[in-house]
Amino acid sequence: MVMKREQILARVIIRVRLGMATEEERELLGKWLDEEVANRRLYRNIIRGKSIAGRLRLEDEINQTTDFQKVYEEVARRLAVHRSRRYSLRRIVVVSGAIASCLVGIFVALHPLIKVEVHESISVQGELKEMKVVKEKVMLVLGNGERIGLVKQVPDSLKLEQATLIGTKGGLHYEANTDSVPEREEFHRIETAVGGDFFVVLSDGTRVWLNSTSEFVYPVQFIGDRRVVQLKGEAYFEVKHDPARPFIVQVRDVETRVLGTAFNVSAYENEESVYTTLLTGKVQVSLTDQRSDIPSMVLRPGMQSCWKKETGEFSVRKVDTKNVVAWRYGEFVFDEDDIEVVTRMLSRWYEVRFVYDGKRKGRHTFSGKMSKDEKLESILKILTLAGGPEFRVEDGIVHIIEKR
16 A cells, blocks of 8 residues: 555654654655745644643653554644645635736735745845844844844845845745856855744755754855855754865864765854764864864764863764754753753743752753653753752743752
C-alpha cells in the first residue's frame, strides 16, 4: 500500500516528538515546515493537542507495546483536512481567474493558506520609505539603514541593485542579479528578537535557520573567493557546495570554514562558550585571536568544538546532534545543564528575566526535553517537580525561590 504524504508526515511528527526519528525523518519534517507558515502553525497546533502532549508527559512510562494508532490517525486526519482545504481554496482562485483577478490581494490577506504565484515589486526609493515600520520579532536591516519587519510587513518582492528579495511563507529568498558583477559587497542584517526565529536562503543557495535573539550579517551577493558571514546568537546552516569559494562563519574570536555541509553554531553573548556542531560533511574551526597559538580543528560528523571565552580553552567532543538542533523543531533539550543555562535559554524565548530571591542553595541541573509551545508556567512547574527551586512570575520577572 502506498502511503499518502499526510500519513507519512503523521508518523514522522510522532516519532520526532518522542525522540525516535532518524536524521532522514527529521529532515523531511524540516522541509515540510519550511514550505509555508501555515504548515508551522498546524504543526504547533498538533503538538499542543492532548493526545500527543499527554503521551510526552508520560514518556518515561512508554514502552514498545504502546499503541499509537489513535494518535497517528488523529494527526493524519488533521493533515489531510489541511491539505484538502488548501486545494479547495486554490481551485476556487483558478476557476474564478478572470472574474476575480482584481481581488487577489484581498483573498491573500484573508486566506494565508492560498498559494498564488503573484509577486508585487516595490522599489526601495519609492513605497518602501512610506511603509510604517513597526518593531517586530524579526527585522531586516538593508544596506542603507532601512528596517523592514519580516513577520507582518515583508513585501512579496523587493528589487535591489544586487539582488531581488522574494518574501516566502515564513522566510526570505535572495535571487542574485546576474546582469553585472558588483564592485563591492552590500551587507544586510537580520535580527530576531525574543520568541522569534527565521529562515533565509542566501544568494548562493545556502540555507540558514536563525534561532531567537540572534543577529546575522551577510552580503546581498558574494564577491571574491570567499563567502563570509557574521553571527551573534545561534543558527543552523546548510551551505551550498562551492569548492572554489569556502563559506566562513565569523563569531567573535572563532571562525568556521566549510565548502558545503550542514552545521550549527551557538554563540550567544551571555553564554560562556561558543559551540560549533557538525552534522554532515567537514568543517575547520579556528581561533582568530592573534595572541592564540592553538591550532585549528577539523570536525567530523557528530563532533562539537567548544571555545571558552574566559579561559581561551579550545576543545572538541562527540555529541548527540539531534539534541543540538532540537530548537529548529520547536524543542528545548537539556542535558545535565545548570539552572543558569536553562533560565537563559527560557529567557530568549519567553521574554522574561530570572532573578534569585535570596541566596542560591546548592546546584540544580536538568535533563530532558520540552516543547517551545508549552506555556512558561507549565515548564517552570516541571522544573520544580524535577527537584528544582520554586518560581513566581510577576510583570515579566521570574523570581527563583529556593525551597526551605
